[in-house]
Amino acid sequence: MISTITPLQEAIEQQLVATNQGLPWPELPIDELCIQVLSDMTVLFRRINTPKMASQVINQCYVAISGLLDQIWSTPSLFVHFKAMEKLYFRFELSFSLYLLAGNTPPLYLQQQLSGEVERRLPAICSKLAKKEVPKSYILELQYALKSLFNPCKQPSCNYAHLSYLPQLLNALEEIAHDDRDKAWTERFIFLMIRFNFNYPGFFNRWSEELTDALELLGTVRERQLHLFRIESQLNLSYHSSDLCYNLYQEPLLEQMRLYINVIIEKLEHSPDDITLEEDTALLTRLSGDELNFLFYYFYKAKIFDYPSKREAAKAFSTFIYSKTNRRISYKTLEKFDKAALEASVNKMRRLLTSIIKAIDDDFRT
Known part of the structure; x- marks a missing residue:
């Protein structure tokens, strides 16, 4: 079926070449070819034996026809043929819509x-x-x-x-x-x-x-x-x-x-009836607020936290993990990633994480 579009593609291409080189348009019946294409397709479609093959061929033709319609739509010298090409598109769609894939890209216009x-x-x-x-x-x-x-x-x-x-x-x-x-x-x-x-x-x-x-x-x-x-x-x-x-x-x-x-x-x-969290459940660290923010961002990115959303993970982290000044970090702060504000923490956190990796290597080196 795709071969039925070839004469139409060639006619459009020849007319484009003539226009670009300032030559007279060749007498090619583009409008008539648009009518003939669907007639020829219908005949060839009846020879297809399986639905799978029909779907494959129909969608190849859809892509080709949409591409030609886009070409005519975006080329002023060809716009005289737009109505004929548009009619071909809609007649094709009406005839074979059962086989068209939802994910196909439609014409630009x-x-x-x-x-x-x-x-x-x-x-x-x-x-x-x-x-x-x-x-x-x-x-x-x-x-x-x-x-x-x-x-x-x-x-x-x-x-x-x-x-x-x-x-x-x-x-x-x-x-x-x-x-x-x-x-x-x-x-x-x-x-x-x-x-x-x-x-x-x-x-x-x-x-x-x-x-x-x-x-x-x-x-x-x-x-x-x-x-x-x-x-x-x-x-x-x-x-x-x-x-x-x-x-x-x-x-x-x-x-x-x-x-x-x-x-x-x-x-x-699996939660207790009273979900109020006491201060003694908090984990005090030697890290600043910015350093904890840095740690939370990359831990969340590594999918370490078992929470359905970033906000819930941030709230839990904020509740349990305290900075070296014994303060909580706002979960709203943890949700953000202010790269400029955290720049000063990068070197310390890199050294910290590197030392952890080194300790693991030392303990488990084979």
Whole structure:
């Protein structure tokens, strides 16, 4: 089937060469070839024996047709043929959509149209969600996520599935935004994100932080457990469509949330009833606050701490590990990594870690 596109590719290339060299355009029927391509493809498609082979061939053709459409779209001298090429693209999509892969890169002009739709509709949606007291952090992550799809330097990039996913998501968000009833809009917003499998890492991180902060306000382990059980029950009643996904290569948002809840519940099951931490449980060190900050950063980076989020690890570290002045370090300070501020600690910490490695080598040298 891919061979049916070759005459069209050659015709476009010859017209480009003629234009660049200032020669008269060759009389090549590009518009007629666009019509002929699909007709020839349909005939050859009937000869394919297996679905696997059909999928492979169809997606090769999709990439080729999208590339030609991009070429015509970005070349003013060829734009006279854009309508014919666009018609070929949409007829091809209509005929073989069953075999098209969600991760294919769509034509640039469709990406630009989709980006324009997001820019046009999203600000009003976000403004209304803010009035419904949906947390600002959630709204910001929504904005970052949708805009980053069209940034070639970031992943995931806009793919074929997003052509239908994003308009559906915007429609659903608009329904919430324009609903004047008195509802628990933050919860409804979260469950809409679950239903649309909005598995953007930043959104999950903000959700887990909101949950951690809510648990901090509860006084006992039992209260925390009941709160988590309620959320777990809600999650068990939630669902997401397998056809909807922000990031094809990321675990579904619902599964991430369930795992996070289960991890916390399991930890609480092994916690004492009174979780107040006395001063004598703290570990006094000979390190300064900056040196402990340095140590925490690289220990966390090495995945030494068994906590579901960096914030929880920072809170535990802050609670148990004291500096040489017998002071705690703010967990918010530990969450950050101010490289300039920690520059003075580098040499001492390097010597300390080197001495530990040397001691290990001395004790276990074979």
